[in-house]
Amino acid sequence: MRTHGWGGDPPETDAEATARIIAAAVECLRAPDAGADLAKVAVRLGITRQTVYRYFPSRDALFAAVAAERAEALVARLAAHLTHFSDPREALVEAMLHCVRMLPTDPLLSFIARPGRADALITTPDAPELTLDVLNRLPVDLGHLDVTQRALLAEHMVRLLQSLLLDEATGQREDCDLRRFLHACLDHHLAGQTIHS
Structure with a gap:
């Protein structure tokens, strides 16, 4: 697992990375300019969209996890x-x-x-x-x-x-x-x- 980004505090496991991405997606949805946007999720975490895609292959996959x-x-x-x-x-x-x-x-x-x-x-x-x-x-x-x-x-x-x-x-x-x-x-x-x- 790569450790670049993450606001200087990279996750220790894939499970932690997944949980943090889901949490960031929820925060984005709560924000005044809410939107189901992978770019916003990536920016909030200090990572690239490619990093998000490493854990969730599509926008639908990420927001299906949020829905679950x-x-x-x-x-x-x-x-x-x-x-x-x-x-x-x-x-x-x-x-x-x-x-x-x-x-x-x-x-x-x-x-x-x-x-x-x-x-x-x-x-x-x-x-x-x-x-x-x-x-x-x-x-x-x-x-x-x-x-x-x-x-x-x-x-x-x-x-x-x-x-x-x-x-x-x-x-x-x-x-x-x-x-x-x-x-x-x-x-x-x-x-x-x-x-x-």
């Missing part, structure tokens, strides 16, 4: 929001609506889905897997769905999020309108699920 680290906070926020919904269909729609409204405005998660930007992280091949991980940790009763059915549901959810979040007009739609649309798209996945009153 922030997933805990996202799951906690969604879980708290869903505590009042016993019907799994209502819970799924509310989870989706919460993401549509929250992701573009959270500085540490907005790079996942930036309205009008086709290069957002949500469009990468790993997005369905990340969505499935979040879905499996939510307090939503999906007990009757097998592994394949859950994966299909997660992919359907992320594809819907892609289309809604990348369309700048979504921000002007009423919540009740979006709920109707999301129910029409997702309810069939839970057609056999018992609804609790």
Whole structure:
């Protein structure tokens, strides 16, 4: 491992270097001129972009790591929001609506889905897997769905999020309108699920 740069304090291991790059990316996202920019991350650490690429082969790889680290906070926020919904269909729609409204405005998660930007992280091949991980940790009763059915549901959810979040007009739609649309798209996945009153 090369030790040039790093503000005169090079990491001792690759794991430390990786952690410091992720931390710098989070700091960049918190900054007033926030942006998912590898050059800004490199400058903050006193290293070159080539050094960042040594640990993360692409911008998407770095910010996927940031998203994975922030997933805990996202799951906690969604879980708290869903505590009042016993019907799994209502819970799924509310989870989706919460993401549509929250992701573009959270500085540490907005790079996942930036309205009008086709290069957002949500469009990468790993997005369905990340969505499935979040879905499996939510307090939503999906007990009757097998592994394949859950994966299909997660992919359907992320594809819907892609289309809604990348369309700048979504921000002007009423919540009740979006709920109707999301129910029409997702309810069939839970057609056999018992609804609790």
